[in-house]
Amino acid sequence: MKIDLTGKLAIVSGSTAGIGLGISKALAESGATVVVIGRETAKVDQALASIRQSVPDAQLRGLTADLGTAEGAELLFAAEPRADILVNNLGIFNDVDFFDAPDSEWTRFYEVNVISGVRLSRHYVPDMVKQGWGRVIFLSSESGVATPADMIN
Known part of the structure; x- marks a missing residue:
């Protein structure tokens, strides 16, 4: 099946490697203009x-920003004020014992893994609703269902 996304703008967080990069490639193959975002140029x-x-022939844009922060999100909003497709793929993990992780680390996990997607969705969804078309996808891993002992955070 071929999906034609020509004329659609797709923003994919966490898109410089892994699943996010694969999603970005697939969206580009379908004709979308894809915004690739990462913390390192x-x-x-x-x-x-x-x-x-x-x-x-991919239509691509790149942006260096840390979407795990409000400042990074603001950089994205300034560069790309609207989107047709938003893929919230950003997530971090640190191999640290549950009892040894300080509150600051738990806060950082929550900021990046949860709040970043909420922040982007709050910005982009109102315009999607207004234009009568848009897609938001939140990704997670199977670890949310069957969590390995070393990934408790």
């Missing part, structure tokens, strides 16, 4: 090159 550039290698 070199990784953003590498992801853009990887997508272009697979999809030579």
Whole structure:
């Protein structure tokens, strides 16, 4: 099945590697203009090159920003004030014992893994509703259902 997303703008958080990069490639293959976002310019550039290698005519934009912070989200909103498709894929993990992780680390996990997607959705969804079309996807891992002992956070 071929989905035609020509003319649609897709924003994918956590898109410089792994599942986010794969989603970005698939969206580009379907004709969407894809915004690839990462905390390091070199990784953003590498992801853009990887997508272009697979999809030579891909319509891509890159942005260096930490979407786990309000400041990073504001950078995205300034660069891309609207979106048709939002894929909330951002997530972090640290191999730390449940009892040893300080409150600051738990707060950071929550900020990145939960609040970042909420923040982006609050910004982009109102325009999607107004235009009568939009898609928001929140990704997680199977660890949310069957959590390995070393991934309790």
